[in-house]
Amino acid sequence: MFIEGIGAILVVSATTLVGFAFAAKEKYRLKELEEIERGILLMKNQISYLGTPLAALLEQISWKTEGVAGQAFQNIAVRMEERQGDSAEEIWESTWLEVEKKSYLTAVDLEELTAFGRTLGFLEKEQQEGSIDMLLHYLQEKQERIKKRLDKNGRLYYSMGVLSGLLLVITLL
Amino acid sequence: MQKLDEIWKLMPNDVGKRIKDECVLQHEQIQEIRLRVLRPLFVKTNKNKYFLKDGENDWIVTNRHIKEAVEKLGGYSLYAFEEELKQGYLTVSGGHRVGFCGRAVLEEGRVKTLRQVSSLNIRIAGEITGCAEQWLPYLFENNGLCHTLIVSPPGCGKTTLLRDMIRCLSYGISGKESYNVGVVDERGEIAAMKDGVPQMDIGPCTDVQENCPKAEGMLSLLRSMTPDIIAVDELGKEADFIGVEELLHAGVTLISTVHGNDMGGLQKNAKMQKMLEKMENGRVLFLSKTNGIGTVEEIWDTQGNKRYERGGKPCLLRG
Known part of the structure; x- marks a missing residue:
């Protein structure tokens, strides 16, 4: 009886954690998208009003952004300063693919980021601002959707976790 | 040994x-590198000028090389360098x-920017410490430094000589006193500033106004830094001469470079002639x-006396 009790507690805890993990994953992705958006907005301002070169502005942005976004901006700045890539696109893409392993971004998010990287380095100011606006539009739209989904399904993930655990325990007992 | 690390970083690998492989290993001093789309890579060194070879054939520069080099x-x-591209x-x-x-690309008849870059000419900056020392005595009259113009066609070493003059006057070399020198470095070639620090030796008493139009820079230095000497590179625009005129009235010594061949050629240029009269x-x-x-x-000197001639005896040299 004692062992069965411990087993039931472990099963319910495990399924509850899975529910939490589902909700947390979306929350962390949202946080990362927010940080990237903040960085890209700063980038736009620096390009529009100061014309700062990418290496210098990404270095500054990396101090003001957290998590994988800050890390990615920092790595890109260093590589650009050292001219480690043949093009800005190459440096941007390889860096985001490296931080992907540590992030909650999806394949679609990364595809949008790398598509933006293909416009870096050779455009005039107005064109560069245009490509930044397109990325900002995507980031804002994604965040809206995630927020709506979290509002709608956030509690559901937790409840599903607990209830599925209980169901499993009852069935097994 | 030339410091070319910055150049290699900026070139396609x-x-x-x-x-x-071709030049540095042969201990040649590179002066110029030219990349032209679908044409051979050209290098000019202190010993030679040649197209680089790939075995029997010329080493051809491709579109990719130019694009990568430009980036x-x-x-x-590139958005940060639109003005320079223009x-x-x-x-x-x-x-x-x-x-x-x-x-x-034109806008209202003026060049807005450049696209489809097809040729690049990389001129390696030379710093030859001491090259101005032997000429300094010619620039003094009654122990006072005279306004000085360095004149030559492109690529004859005007900027290098100017930079070393600045260094000498700033240090007070050749037994002369040390001067406060203000430099208007419009194109960043004299001092090669990086994060506010000159990459070339321009002396301890030199202030640099970087990336600033010459006329505005000269007046700004005059007001803000009380210089004894103001040095600028390549006077040419109408506004530059207006700035120089104000400078000459203010009692500051000017050292500058201009494009030209000989005294006759300079005197045919009305702006130059007017400036020479005021100096x-x-x-x-x-x-050369x-x-x-x-x-x-x-x-x-600006009164029309020849003070030195190569191969001839120095004349009218007074300290």
């Missing part, structure tokens, strides 16, 4: 490697100057490449 030279940020050149870290040629007891040094870059051919 294979181009840099090829030049290093790297512009720090992957002018047709860019000064990169180390003071090296890169000239661009391509398709000009009382000034000095004009003419450079006859015995290598930086050969001083003649030194004149």
Whole structure:
């Protein structure tokens, strides 16, 4: 009886954690998208009003952004300063693919980021601002959707976790 | 040994490697590198000028090389260098100057920017410490420094000589006193500033106004830094001469470079003639490449007396 009790507690805890993990994953992705958006907005301002070169502005942005976004901006700045890539696109893409392993971004998010990287380095100011606006539009739209989904399904993930655990325990007992 | 690390960083890897193998390993001093789309890579050194070979054939520059070089030279940020592209050149870290040629985009009849860059000319900045020392005595009259113009066609070493004059006067070399020198470095070639620190030796008493139009820079230095001397590179625009005129009235000594060949040619240019008239007891040094870059051919004063002639005896030399 004692062992069965411990087993039931472990099963319910495990399924509850899975529910939490589902909700947390979306929350962390949202946080990362927010940080990237903040960085890209700063980038736009620096390009529009100061014309700062990418290496210098990404270095500054990396101090003001957290998590994988800050890390990615920092790595890109260093590589650009050292001219480690043949093009800005190459440096941007390889860096985001490296931080992907540590992030909650999806394949679609990364595809949008790398598509933006293909416009870096050779455009005039107005064109560069245009490509930044397109990325900002995507980031804002994604965040809206995630927020709506979290509002709608956030509690559901937790409840599903607990209830599925209980169901499993009852069935097994 | 030339400091070319900055240049290799800015070149496509294979181009840099090829030049290093061919020239640096032969202990040649590179002066100029030219990349032209679908044409051979050209290098000019202190010993030779040649197209680099790939076995029997010429080593051909491709579109990819030019695109990659332009991106790297512009720090992957062409939007930040629109003004420089419009002018047709860019000064990169180390003071090296890169000239661009391509398709000009016009707006209201004026060049807005350059696209489809097809040729690049990378001029390696040379710092020859001490090259000005022997000429300094010619620039003094009654122990006072005279206004000085350094004149030559492009590529004869004007900027290198000017930089060393600044260094000498700033340190107080050749038994002269140390002067406060203000430098207007519009194209970043004289001091090659990086994060506010000059990459070239321009002396301890030198203030640099970087990336600023010459006329505005000269007046700004005059107001803010109380210089004894103001040095500028390549006077040419109408506004530059207006700035110089104000400077001459203010009692500050001017040292500058201009493009030209000889005294006769200078005097035919109305703006130049007017400036020479205002430079009382000034000095004009003419450079050529006859015995290598930086050969001083003649030194004149602005009253029309020849003070030095290559091969001839120095005349009218007074300290």
